[in-house]
Amino acid sequence: MDGAKVGKYEHFLNDVLRVDLQKEVANRDSICEKIAIxxxxGQTIDCITKVDTTDGLLTQVNIGSNFYVQAHVPDPSRIYVDVGLGLYVELTLTEAKKVAEKKIEQKNKELEASSKRSVKIKAQIKFVVEALKELHTIQPSCD
Structure with missing residues (x-):
């Protein structure tokens, strides 16, 4: 009977809890990447607003694999921002800054929730490990 219990706990630990923790860590990493973006x-918008853009803006654009080309933006007062689901919206710099701030706020809330889920999963893992230790120390009684 104890062998069956140990097997169930080990299965739950390895095939459920640890997999859930890996998924949650990957989710948290994805959220952190979006916060960084x-x-x-926001920092780019701050830089654009600080420089004189009457003649346009000269910049470099990544075309893939860290290859950059020079680009001239004739009117940098409006930019396209990804607002989700692959939808890009043309916004003024002020509007884009507000969107970036809202997205950061939203992603920070998601990050906090993800961290809480990770802590719960880690606590469950610790509980199951302790239960396994206890089951391993129980010696079967010989009658």
Whole structure:
């Protein structure tokens, strides 16, 4: 009977809890990447607003695999922002800054929720490990 219990706990630990934890860590990493992207957008907008853009803006654009080409933006007062689901919207710099701030706020809430889920899963893992230790120390009684 104890062998069956140990097997069930080990299966639950390895095939459920640890997999869930890996998924949650990957989700948290994805959220952190999105926060970094929107933070970079906010910083870029700040830089654009600080420089004189009457003659346009000269910049470099990544065309893939870290290859950059020079680009001239004639009117940098409006930019396209990914607002989700692959939808890009043309916004003024002020509007884009507000969107970036809202997205960062939203992603921080998601990050907090993800961290809480990770803590719960880690606590469950610890509980199951302790239960396994206890089951391994129980010696079967010989009658």
């Amino acid at each position: 929107y933070s970079q957008l």
